[in-house]
Amino acid sequence: xxxxIPVKRRNPMDASVKYYxxxxxxxxxxxxxxxxxxxxxxxxxxxxxxxVVSAYVESMQSHLIGGNxxxxxxxxxxxxxxxxxxxxxxDNFKNSMIHGVRLxxxxxxxxxxxxxxxxxxxxFKNLIENV
Amino acid sequence: xxxxAIVKRRNPMDASVKYYxxxxxxxLVPTSQLVSxxxxxxxxxxxxxxxVISAxxxxxxxHLKNGRxxxxxxxxxxxxxxxxxxSESRETFTTDLIRGVKVNxxxxxxxxxxxxxxxxxxxxxxxxxxxxxAGGDDEEP
Numbered sequence: 001x002x003x004x005i006p007v008k009r010r011n012p013m014d015a016s017v018k019y020y021x022x023x024x025x026x027x028x029x030x031x032x033x034x035x036x037x038x039x040x041x042x043x044x045x046x047x048x049x050x051x052v053v054s055a056y057v058e059s060m061q062s063h064l065i066g067g068n069x070x071x072x073x074x075x076x077x078x079x080x081x082x083x084x085x086x087x088x089x090x091d092n093f094k095n096s097m098i099h100g101v102r103l104x105x106x107x108x109x110x111x112x113x114x115x116x117x118x119x120x121x122x123x124f125k126n127l128i129e130n131v
Numbered sequence: 132x133x134x135x136a137i138v139k140r141r142n143p144m145d146a147s148v149k150y151y152x153x154x155x156x157x158x159l160v161p162t163s164q165l166v167s168x169x170x171x172x173x174x175x176x177x178x179x180x181x182x183v184i185s186a187x188x189x190x191x192x193x194h195l196k197n198g199r200x201x202x203x204x205x206x207x208x209x210x211x212x213x214x215x216x217x218s219e220s221r222e223t224f225t226t227d228l229i230r231g232v233k234v235n236x237x238x239x240x241x242x243x244x245x246x247x248x249x250x251x252x253x254x255x256x257x258x259x260x261x262x263x264x265a266g267g268d269d270e271e272p
Contacts, residue, residue, distance in 0.1 A: 001197055001198075002196070002197060002198035002211070002213070002232065003198055004144070004198075004213055004222045004229075006218065006224035008221075009217070011248075016162075018217025018218060018219065019186050019217060019218045019219070019220060019221050019223075019224050020213075020215050020216075021143045021213040021214075021215050021224070021228065021229050022213060023198050023211055023212050023213050024148055024198070025197075025198045025199045025200060025210075026197075026198075027199075028199070028200045028201070028202055029161035029194045029199050029200065029201045029202065029206065030192075030202050030204075031202055031203060032206040034187060034190045034191065034194075034201065034203075035243035038183055038184075038186040038187055038190060038258045040249050041186055042179075042182050042183065042186050043182075044179050044182060044183055045178075048174075048175045048179060048183070049167055049183050051167065051173045051174075051175060052173070052175055052179070052180045052183040053183065053184075053187060053203075053204075054204070054205070055169045055172060055173050056165060056169055056180075056184060057203060057204065057205040057206050058165070058205070059168055060160075060165065060167050060206065061167050061205065061206075061245060063165075064162050065133075065245060065246070065252055065253055066132060066133065066211075067132065067134055067156075067157045067159045067200045068158050069157055069158070069159045069160065070159075070160045070165065071159055071160065071161050071162055072162055072184070072188060073161075073162040073184075073185070073187070073188065074188040074189075074192065075188050075191065076236075077159065078206075079154075079155060079157070080133065080246070081153070081250075082133070082135055082151075082153060082154050082255075083153060084152040085151075086140070086149030086150060086151050087149060087150045087199070088149060088150070088164065089150065090137045090139075090150045092150075093137045093150055093152065093257075095255050095256075095257070096164060097152065098135070098152050098166075098248075098255050099248070099249060100246055100247060101133065101236040101246035101253065102246070103242050103246065105207070105236030107234050110185075110192075111192065111195075111234060112234075114192050114195070114196060115195060115196065115231075115232040115233075116231065116232070117230075117231060117232075119196075121196060122196060122232065124229055125225045125226075126152070126224065126225075126226060128221060129223075
């Protein structure tokens with residue numbers, strides 16, 4: 001069940017006003033809460049679950065810094081892109097023109113399905129109606 | 132070490148052409164490989180580690196389906212937003228107008244340093260120069 005409220009938005013082209021659904025979520029779920037849920041559902045101890053998750057993230061970070069992409073099954077693929085200045089000719093390009101690296105995320109098919117309207121588990125509740 | 136190639140990009144505003152760095156020659160590291168590598172560095176068995184990761188992903192999916200955002204420490208925050216058609220007034224808005232749910236990912240703050248040039252672990256190497264002979268800029272100046 002996704003809670004939403006209809007919010008007012010103005011069309012920048014003709015200044016007309018319409019109402020659109022906006023997600024109105026409960027507070028963010030922290031890593032800690034996720035760990036507690038895993039411990040409740042599996043036979044793994046809390047210390048082991050914490051170790052696995054943090055080692056996994058660390059391992060991903062080192063791969064990403066090496067320029068590789070990393071996949072979390074069922075969630076998606078993390079990859080990096082470069083941000084650089086442009087040069088007029090390819091020969092003029094220098095390493096120092098690269099400003100930085102950006103982290104990108106691409107959703108996996110499973111995640112896309114889980115959040116699609118085709119999934120019968122997806123439902124919405126208008127919070128305004130119930131006031 | 133991030134390998135890059137120099138690619139041509141056209142400015143859509145004035146059609147001018149410039150050359151930019153683009154990451155290249157990267158491989159996709161699958162979940163199974165990350166898990167087996169990880170098992171070497173901690174005392175958890177491979178089966179337990181796989182179970183934890185898949186339970187972790189399921190927990191995240193379940194929260195996202197309820198519209199809640201999830202944080203993976205050291206990686207970032209996943210959140211969802213709704214896309215819908217518009218209605219003329221707040222009262223006439225019905226759930227049928229919702230067309231879909233999108234997932235967003237916001238990288239963790241730690242990545243702004245991890246991927247910063249100031250971080251000595253981040254370096255770049257030209258992988259395949261577009262001209263035939265290789266250029267001289269292999270390492271960071």
